[in-house]
Amino acid sequence: MCGRIAVIASPDETAAFLGVADLESFPPRYNVAPTQPILVVTAGPQRPPGSNLPDRMALLARWGLIPAWAKNPSDMPLLFNARSETAIDKAAFRNAMRHRRALVPVSGFYEWKKLPGNRRQAYWLRPRKGGLVALAGLLETWSEPGGSEMDTAAILTTYASADIRHIHDRMPVVIEPENFTRWLDCRTQEPRHVAELMRPAQSDFFEQIPVSDLVNKFANVGPEIQDRVEPLHDEAPARVAKPKAEKRKSSDDDQMKLF
Template identity: 60%
Template sequence: MCGRFSLLDPPEEVMSYFGLMELDDFPPRYNIAPTQPILMIIAGETPPPGSNRPDRRALLVRWGFIPGWVKDTANYPLMINARSETAIDKASFKAAMRHRRALIPASGFYEWRRDGKAKSQAYWVRPRNGGIIAFAGLYEPWGNAEGSEMDTGAILTTSSSEDLRFIHDRMPVVIEQKNFTRWLDCKSQEPRHVADLMKPAQADFFEAIPVSEKVNHVANTGPEIQDRVIEPAKQSARGKSYEPEGQLKLF
């Protein structure tokens, strides 16, 4: 799954990577949490005249997907993730899978290795070579009975790459830059046409850095939450020692 992530790259780099014409300024965000605003990139309506850039625009959404048909959110679960393998069949996500696919700019994400039910160790998972990445996302407009409206969104997840399974068995779907247009094209590309993009990242693409419990607290929003701590012994889901072999080593 993905319950926290970061976006540290400056707006001009995000604009360049995603082919945006404009983007409001924003500070580095080290600890983005559910229900907070997140940045999504969606397809526009028509390409700008004389521009060689794709028609894409930025959208701020609430991280926590609410289907348009939900009337009362009081007892509705907070859906921050959607399983890519089943999203097209789920009533909550199938319309968004067909019509409202998005890209979510990120610099990496946090995941916790669990021993039993307790969160035992947090990891900052980032591209080994640095740079921006794009999570696959879905967005949905939602309005309440009083007429208030907002856009909501979720991150699509898939099974973890082999080198990250010692932490968790799920990870965000990462869309490569060469596939942005195909992923965002909801007019000619049905979900079955982009199913091949919803796969684990290549082994060794990410590195996992053990970090302190500071990231557990939403109020902690500074760079210190990404400081490396002494690496604990890796554990499998059953509690046994686990160490990737050869090229699968993370550290």
């Protein structure tokens, strides 16, 4: 699962990493949640010979894919993740898997580990070597009844690598830079041709940093939400037994007393 991301690299670093034209200035974003806009990169339009059109283009999309055939998005679940193993078989993702694969640049993502006693420990997972990482995404344009269009996106997930499995059994799919062009090429590369790219990142790729529950609220957007904390223990919290109420001996005198 991938329900929160962060993008704290500069626009120039992001553009260079993705191989796109200069990006408009944007501030660091430490706590990006579904329904908020995210940066997405897709293949550019098909170029005629000798054209100077870019190979890739960047745009903002709502995080939460809305299928083109959806009549009323409020009647649908929020599709911010798509399981890579079954996306091609799902009506909501099938067209995007074939025609609109994308890259979602992030500095890392957050995940929560369930603990006994209905507790959760948040973790900030970032590339151990630093820098950006590109997550596999899907893009879909949804037309509102009034005629306006909205670009929407989902992040593909896969089963977690061995080192992350103690936190969660799912993780986002990471596309390595050498596979950017292949992943984005929806003209010659069908989903079956890129299925092998939808695999877990290598163990030890992500550094796992326990953080406070500040990240639980998307209103918290400062860098302090990524500060390392002492993780909660896996043991269930001790239950303190309540003292038993002392039974009072009945007496005739007490029968008519209120206190």
